[in-house]
Amino acid sequence: MTTYYMLVLLCALAGFAALAISMEKYSRALTGRMLGATRRRYIYWLGWGFLIVALGVGVAGWHWNIGPVLLLGSLTAAGTLLVFIMPWWPLQPKHAARKEKPVSPFPDMRLAKPVRGLLVLSLIALPIWVGFNAWKMSEQAVLREDAIHGQIGPWTFVLAEENQDGPEFVAGHTPIKQFHLRFCEACDSEIRAAYLKIRKPRSLRAAGLAFQGARWTREVAIYIPPAARLADQIWLTVESKSGEVYQQAFDIQRLSPATARFIQEQP
Incomplete structure (x- = not known):
């Protein structure tokens, strides 16, 4: 995942730098x-292009529910780095600027219509693509054969891991695992919240992380404790x-x- 971190950070840094140069x-x-x-103006749109690529890489690496959050962290890091670099940048040694012939201004300073149309289409298509993948991922998880069908209290449910891979690492070395939960359609209106964690919770306050999503398919990413054992079980x-x-x-x-x-592989 380090490659994804670096790509997101570099794209965010390039995007902010391009936006600064466009000012x-x-x-x-x-x-x-x-x-x-x-x-x-061209550099301005290039900067937004880099930021869109950063979002796409974040979603590809951590899916739509975690990718945007980590993207915000990368944007914060990139912005902070630029804040400290920019005041010192003019103090660096400069080469003698060569004389340039004056260029007559263009009568139309706007981007060509095909270019503007392509940029607008990209900005519209990206959220649609992210939303479609989120919907598709949720549908596939609870419809797989390995999904658990059961009943808790008066409500029937389906619980499944988002994918069949091992835990993902975020923020360096923090392992997390994502799960999807679906109650029956009539049950949703009776449920206030659902939580998931490893080890039996001692109280409702320690029940774990809450599933996100008010209706139908809910999802959550839970932390895998370093001392976790198979006997601890996962508690809903x-x-x-x-x-x-x-x-x-x-x-x-x-x-x-x-x-x-x-x-089992943990020491």
Whole structure:
């Protein structure tokens, strides 16, 4: 996953740098000369292109539910880095600027219609693509043969891991595993929240991370503790709107064989 981290960070840094260069205030300081309005406009759209690529890489690496969050972290890091670099940038040694012949301004400073249309189409298509993949991923998870069908309290449910791979590492060395949960359509209106965690929770406050999604398919990414054992099991806690709390345990080997192997391999 380090490759994804670096790609997202580099694309975010390039995007912010391009946006800064496209601004008249910073153009001369960063490039050593004043760029024309047309060139700065192209650089402006190039910057947004880099940011869109960063989002795409984040979604490809961590899916749509975690990718955008980590992208925000990369944008923060890239922005902070630029804040510290830009004040010192003009102090670097400069080469003598060569004389350029004056260029007559273009009558139309806007991008060509085909280029603008392509950019607008890209901005519209990306959210649609992300949403479609999120919907497809949710549908496939709970419809797989390895999904667990059961009943907790008065409600029937289907629980499945998002994919059959092992835990993913985020923020360096933090292993997480994603799961999807679907209640029957009539059950959703009676449920306040559902939680998932490794080890039996001692109270509702310690029930784990809440599934996101108010209706139909919900999802959550849970943390795999370093000292986790297969005997700890994965615990589902469901709270009704009237206050009743129900719990059910699942064998880790049954729910996620890859996670079970990961736990067994830990020292």
